[in-house]
Amino acid sequence: MDLTIFDTRVGQMALAEEGDALVHIWLPGQGYPRIAVHETPLLAEGRRQLLEYLTGLRREFSLPLAPWGTEFQRAVWRALEEIPYGETVTYGELARRVGRPKAVRAVGQANHHNPLSIFIPCHRVVGANGSLTGYGGGLELKQTLLDLERSHA
Numbered sequence: 699m700d701l702t703i704f705d706t707r708v709g710q711m712a713l714a715e716e717g718d719a720l721v722h723i724w725l726p727g728q729g730y731p732r733i734a735v736h737e738t739p740l741l742a743e744g745r746r747q748l749l750e751y752l753t754g755l756r757r758e759f760s761l762p763l764a765p766w767g768t769e770f771q772r773a774v775w776r777a778l779e780e781i782p783y784g785e786t787v788t789y790g791e792l793a794r795r796v797g798r799p800k801a802v803r804a805v806g807q808a809n810h811h812n813p814l815s816i817f818i819p820c821h822r823v824v825g826a827n828g829s830l831t832g833y834g835g836g837l838e839l840k841q842t843l844l845d846l847e848r849s850h851a
Contacts, residue, residue: 702737703730704745706752708839713744719764720744722813725835748816754850757783765813770796774808781822784851786844788826810834816843 699721703712709726715738724730737745743761750756765775777795781787787795793805809820815834821843825831833840 699731699733700736700738700741701731701733702741702745703735704749706749708752708842711748713741713748715740715744717764719762720814720817721764721766723748723816725815725839727836728834744817751816752846754846757847757850759817761817763814763817765818767808767811767813770798770804771808771811774805775812775814775818775820778809778812778818778820778822781819784847786822786824786828788828789823789831790826792823806832819843822847 700715701712703710706726711726712724712730713720714722714731718740720740740762747756747759747761751759765772767775773796774792777792780795789802789805789809790799793799793802796805798804809823810832812818812820812834815821821833821840830837830840
């Protein structure tokens, strides 16, 4: 696994690559592996695209992603990628989109275990009443990302 660590306007992040695809992002405040930093061309491109996103210059990512997870988790993550920039859906709606309308909590857990948040935009999922609920990077970062997207949509 190759790793790069870099500063953003919202704090320090790290990206990991394995097998020619991004496999993990660590958001500000999350611990990352203590391995030697080796920035590959893909990690440099991932960093560049993420920094463009955080300044409002990018709405979509064009990177190879290979998140590790169960088939159900990967189905939820694919559905997350279909949520348009600047929009939100509820956990219930996301459960319906993956064909499991009663699996709202399981969808929430899949979001919680999303190893490529921001790239796979789990921050675009909100509670049934529109409230912000859980985010690996914290609710403040979730609100920041939603505000950024709304202001550039």
